[in-house]
Amino acid sequence: MVFATTQSDRSGQAWTALATLVGNDGSSREGFAASLLRPGAQARDLADTVHCLCLLHGRQPGVIDLTIARPRSDAVPDWLEDAATAFAEERATLIRLVAAVGPLPSTPGQAETEAAITAQRHALDMLATSDRRGCPVGASLALVLDWPAVRTVLDAAAVRLGIDVPPSSLPSRSDCSAMIASVCDTPAFERAMLFGAQQLLAQHHALWQLLEARAGARDAG
Numbered sequence: 001m002v003f004a005t006t007q008s009d010r011s012g013q014a015w016t017a018l019a020t021l022v023g024n025d026g027s028s029r030e031g032f033a034a035s036l037l038r039p040g041a042q043a044r045d046l047a048d049t050v051h052c053l054c055l056l057h058g059r060q061p062g063v064i065d066l067t068i069a070r071p072r073s074d075a076v077p078d079w080l081e082d083a084a085t086a087f088a089e090e091r092a093t094l095i096r097l098v099a100a101v102g103p104l105p106s107t108p109g110q111a112e113t114e115a116a117i118t119a120q121r122h123a124l125d126m127l128a129t130s131d132r133r134g135c136p137v138g139a140s141l142a143l144v145l146d147w148p149a150v151r152t153v154l155d156a157a158a159v160r161l162g163i164d165v166p167p168s169s170l171p172s173r174s175d176c177s178a179m180i181a182s183v184c185d186t187p188a189f190e191r192a193m194l195f196g197a198q199q200l201l202a203q204h205h206a207l208w209q210l211l212e213a214r215a216g217a218r219d220a221g
Contacts, residue, residue, distance in 0.1 A: 012181075013190075014180050014184045014190045014193065014194070015176075015177045015180045015181070017190075017194055018138075018141060018142075018145070018176075018180070018193070018194060018197055019145070019173070019177075021142075021194065021197055021198060021201065022142060022145045022146055022197070022201065025198070025201045025202075025205065026142075026145070026146045026149055026201055026204070027146050027149035027150050027204055027208065028146075028149040030149075030204075030205065030208040031212075032208050032209075032211055032212035032215070033149065033150075033152075033153055033208055036049060036153050036156060036157075037152060037153065037156050041156070042215070043101075043160060044105040044218060045105075045211075045215045045218075046101070046153070046156065046157045046160060047101040047102065047104070047105055047157075048104065048105045048107065048211060048214055048215070048218075049153060049157070049211050050094065050097045050098055050101050050154065050157050051098055051101070051104045051105075052113070052117060052207060052210070052211055052214075053094060053150065053153075053154070053207070054094045054095060054097075054098045055114070055117045055121075056117055056120055056121060056124075056203075056207060057090075057091065057094065058091055058094045058095055058098070059121070060088075060091065062087065062091070062124075062128075063124050063125075063127070063128045063139050063140055063143050063200070064080055064083050064084045064087050064128075064140045064143065064144075065084055065128075066125060066128035066129050066136070067080055067128045067136040067137060067139065067140045068080045068081065068084060069129070070129075070136050070137075076137060076179055076182070076183050079171060079175065079176075079179040080137075080140060082171055082175075083140060083144055083170060083171050085169075086168065086169040086170040086171065087143075087144075087147075087170065089166065089168075089169060090147065090151070090168060090170070093154060093158075093165050093166070094154065096163070096165070097154060097157055097158060097161070097163070097165075100161045100163055101157065101161065105218060106218075107214045107217055107218050107221075108217045108218075108221060109214075109217065113210065113214065116206075116210055117207070117210075120203045120206060120207065123199070123203055124139065124200065124203060127139040127196050127199050127200060128140070130192075130196070132192045132195075132196075133188070133189055133192060134184075134188070134189040134190070134191070134192030134193040134195075134196065135192045135193070135195055135196035136196060137183065137193055137196065138192065138193035138194060138195060138196025138197040138198075138200075139196040139197065139199065139200045140196075141176055141179075141180070141193070141196075141197055142196070142197035142198075142200040142201055143200055144170050144171055144176060145173065145176060146200070146201060146204060147168065147170055148168065148170075150204070151168050180193075
């Protein structure tokens with residue numbers, strides 16, 4: 001009973017820490033992402049965002065798919081299978097929007113942008129294939145929890161294009177909390193999980209910063 005209570009306390013603290021991390025450092029706090037939701041947002045900025053998000057998350061296998069390949073003790077297969085299926089739908093939405101917005105807007109430093117996003121993809125792959133137990137799960141959790149804020153921008157692009165897109169079916173916050181309760185069994189796992197989540201959010205932050213810089217370069221051109 002004492003062990004069960006201790007594990008429950010640990011998982012509750014882990015969920016609180018993760019939710020706080022996403023709330024403080026996630027895409028919902030990004031000023032450029034918020035600017036894309038305003039009525040006056042430039043279509044070329046939305047188009048650029050859709051293209052760059054697709055470069056980062058539109059390929060398969062992605063973060064969740066790679067995490068599934070981890071040993072069963074780390075992969076939480078049931079939750080991840082649901083998340084992978086749902087993110088495949090998000091990937092399809094991204095690809096559909098890329099086709100609809102047309103070519104990538106002409107922007108200075110395009111080669112540098114592609115190199116930067118390639119490096120980001122590599123960083124995400126490293127997180128998802130890490131041997132540090134808990135790190136891949138943390139990256140997948142952060143992606144699922146941060147994606148609703150990303151999705152609001154994609155939805156804004158879809159509205160601008162007059163396209164109907166299906167709602168997201170990614171696991172809910174309560175699903176994520178329950179998953180953590182089932183797997184967060186040691187302080188080491190919690191630390192690795194939070195590290196994986198933090199690093200994924202850092203990549204998202206870097207992408208929003210890059211997109212803002214690209215918008216500024218187009219405005220100055």
